[in-house]
Amino acid sequence: METEQERSTLRASRGAAGTDAGARVPGLMRLFGGGRAMAVALRLKEGALELGRGAAVLGEVQDAKMSRRHAQVRFDGQRFWVTDLGSQNGTFVDGAAIPKGTAHEARRVVRMGDSLFVPSVDLRPLEAHGVEVVEQFVRGPAMQGLLREVSQASLGHSLYIHGESGTGKEGVARAFHSLSSRRSGPFIAVNCAAIPESLAERLLFGARKGAYSGADVDAQGYLQSADGGTLFLDEVVELDLAVQAKLLRVLENREVLALGASKPQRIDLHVCCASNKDLRAQVASGRLREDLYFRIGRPDVTLPPLRQRPEEIPLLLERGLSPGRRLHVSLVEECLRRPWPGNVRELMAELGVAEHASHLQGASRVEGGHLKPDAGVAFGQALSQPADAPRAPPRQVPAKAKPLPADERTRIEHALRQHGGNVTATAGALGMHRTQLRRLLARHDIAVADEDGQE
Numbered sequence: 001m002e003t004e005q006e007r008s009t010l011r012a013s014r015g016a017a018g019t020d021a022g023a024r025v026p027g028l029m030r031l032f033g034g035g036r037a038m039a040v041a042l043r044l045k046e047g048a049l050e051l052g053r054g055a056a057v058l059g060e061v062q063d064a065k066m067s068r069r070h071a072q073v074r075f076d077g078q079r080f081w082v083t084d085l086g087s088q089n090g091t092f093v094d095g096a097a098i099p100k101g102t103a104h105e106a107r108r109v110v111r112m113g114d115s116l117f118v119p120s121v122d123l124r125p126l127e128a129h130g131v132e133v134v135e136q137f138v139r140g141p142a143m144q145g146l147l148r149e150v151s152q153a154s155l156g157h158s159l160y161i162h163g164e165s166g167t168g169k170e171g172v173a174r175a176f177h178s179l180s181s182r183r184s185g186p187f188i189a190v191n192c193a194a195i196p197e198s199l200a201e202r203l204l205f206g207a208r209k210g211a212y213s214g215a216d217v218d219a220q221g222y223l224q225s226a227d228g229g230t231l232f233l234d235e236v237v238e239l240d241l242a243v244q245a246k247l248l249r250v251l252e253n254r255e256v257l258a259l260g261a262s263k264p265q266r267i268d269l270h271v272c273c274a275s276n277k278d279l280r281a282q283v284a285s286g287r288l289r290e291d292l293y294f295r296i297g298r299p300d301v302t303l304p305p306l307r308q309r310p311e312e313i314p315l316l317l318e319r320g321l322s323p324g325r326r327l328h329v330s331l332v333e334e335c336l337r338r339p340w341p342g343n344v345r346e347l348m349a350e351l352g353v354a355e356h357a358s359h360l361q362g363a364s365r366v367e368g369g370h371l372k373p374d375a376g377v378a379f380g381q382a383l384s385q386p387a388d389a390p391r392a393p394p395r396q397v398p399a400k401a402k403p404l405p406a407d408e409r410t411r412i413e414h415a416l417r418q419h420g421g422n423v424t425a426t427a428g429a430l431g432m433h434r435t436q437l438r439r440l441l442a443r444h445d446i447a448v449a450d451e452d453g454q455e
């Protein structure tokens, strides 16, 4: 895009994707190494890949903390398995050290040395598009694909963006505007959920002087303000049905009648709506007028939640840090493990909190232990059970898989060792409350010293 001021891209090391639509390319995405975010696709050869210091697939960013023969990763057509080949510093799956010599299912994130790998059943999108930053906006392959659809849609008059809260819908709406012929006009963003019902008509359509008591000047509505540009209506289904009917008339007739006005005013705008709800279901339940749905509900794009775009997380963190601060691998690992129900908004807010905590401790880097235990975790959900695994087929319990409590014990023991037996710090690193960790310690019969040093 011509308007792009900044463009940096983390590209795969292995060139463009294959074009055979049928042939998936399973492998690992290396998302962190050498203290930096990266997005490098590592293909498996005949279903397997051996990783270690000096391995050619690690390219120029080698990892001194990896052993020469560190671990092997294998894909069985459904699931990824990782086997530690006797490494010195261990291999960690979802934060827990795995025992050496036995295959362990690789789920969300694998750590070897200071490098992080995320399994992917198809590397081709990453190979073809990489992860790029355009005007501070991080765009992985899914976002780039969606923006290609948005570019098509920008030739028309409307777009509907469906996606969970905090996924970046407003950023997509701005792209719809800046790609359109109205890019030099205004972009007016309105959160319909925040408009009091009694003020909705006045704020949207404007009011003439004297239209109601206290209206001592003409007031433009959002629609008039967006004339010649794009009106972004976030949470559009929150508008009441009478206002929806009036909005439809404006969009169809391209003229708006302000409250108290006798003559309508011509307007010409694009409209982009967004919601985290399924609009068809909203029509079915009577919350959205069907005729308005046909005017604003199509074409539509769906923005995937952040947990399905893990390749963006390290770069989001890196770019979200204050100047001079650095990321520790443990922070990125923790963030890759958590489901982030509040998506990018929550990730960035919690990064700020973690950065502050690290600052207060005088730490030079922001670490996993600086994240709040409940950051990025859905209410009532255990961290050991992520909401949905990215890019992996539905998981079944494999016959040889170890039951969860054994994993849990290993994970807790490892974290305790890393934090010198301090329960509070260990709980923080594991993303749980101190009392929750105490319960687990009792259940697994793991003895620790109390905070005051008593065992």
Ligand SMILES: Nc1ncnc2c1ncn2[C@@H]1O[C@H](COP(=O)(O)OP(=O)(O)OP(=O)(O)O)[C@@H](O)[C@H]1O
Pocket: 136, 137, 138, 139, 163, 164, 165, 166, 167, 168, 169, 170, 171, 172, 234, 276, 316, 344, 345, 348
């Ligand atoms: N890909 C991204 N790169 C950088 N920042 C992003 C990205 N996506 C979202 N953000 C940031 O996350 C925050 C939330 O994004 P945004 O407001 O666009 O989400 P939304 O989906 O519109 O949320 P809501 O539905 O709650 O209004 C913003 O501060 C935005 O700048």
